[in-house]
Amino acid sequence: MEKPNTWSKDELLAYILLFIAHSDLDESKKEKEYILSRVDKSVYQRVHEKFEEDNDYQSIQNIVEGVKSHDYYRNDLADLFADIKLMAFADGEMDQMEKLAYNTLKKILK
Template identity: 45%
Template sequence: METNWTKDELVAYVLLYAAHSDFKEDNHERNVIISKVDMQTFQKIHDEFDADNDYQSIQKIMAGMEAHNFSKEDSNILLAEIKALLFSDGEFTLNEQQLLRSLNNLLK
């Protein structure tokens, strides 16, 4: 699955995926994502994310990581951003914990 995303679009998509791990996206999480990318990128990627199912999301994330040749350092930075996002609402639910483990395996 090819995405043709910029690196910022990939980051926005991964962060949106993480934000939805507990099936809701609150304002804290949204603000974290918007602090990483501009509003136009956020909205474009949000619309695309809303149209995708979980399988499509994982495929797109993997394709984007490969297309942008993410290094171990890039992956570690992205994982740190994901952790900050997941903690931004003051909760770290079981679903969020499981997603973080899954993304850790996927991104490394």
């Protein structure tokens, strides 16, 4: 996968959702199903491979670069954070690590 500034909106969304899903170190079946409800399986697989190569710092840097270099969310991140919240609740509850990841993204993307 190329640099975040070349990612499609679906690739960026999949990467962000994977970041949230893995914030508690476990991507549940329901979380995977939610991501697949938002992006194609081929996008998911391609992005998942890239995500697995990156550490947490690289992931955050990729997310920031992807969001800032594209006009996908047009200075209104409400849709993105709605998706993130739905992702966090996909397995029934937003645990502490998911809440921390959500709040961290809110701070750095604003």
